[in-house]
Amino acid sequence: NRNTIPGDKSARKPSGIRLGTPWISQRGFTESMVEELGQTIVDLLQNIQPYYQGSNLRAKIGFA
Numbered sequence: 001n002r003n004t005i006p007g008d009k010s011a012r013k014p015s016g017i018r019l020g021t022p023w024i025s026q027r028g029f030t031e032s033m034v035e036e037l038g039q040t041i042v043d044l045l046q047n048i049q050p051y052y053q054g055s056n057l058r059a060k061i062g063f064a
Helices: 023-028 031-046
Strands: 048-053 054-060
Touching: 031 048
Parallel strands: none
Antiparallel strands: 048 054
């Protein structure tokens, strides 16, 4: 969806990533599961490699 991040002028050009967390408790995640999910998100974000497809900037994640 195109929800904006606080301070963004347009949903078409977001300045970051918005993560909704209500689904975590709705699906019964335990504290340790939330910690693992958080670490997975960190790992993904740290492994993003920017690249251009034509004139469009994209992101690619290298999985091991």
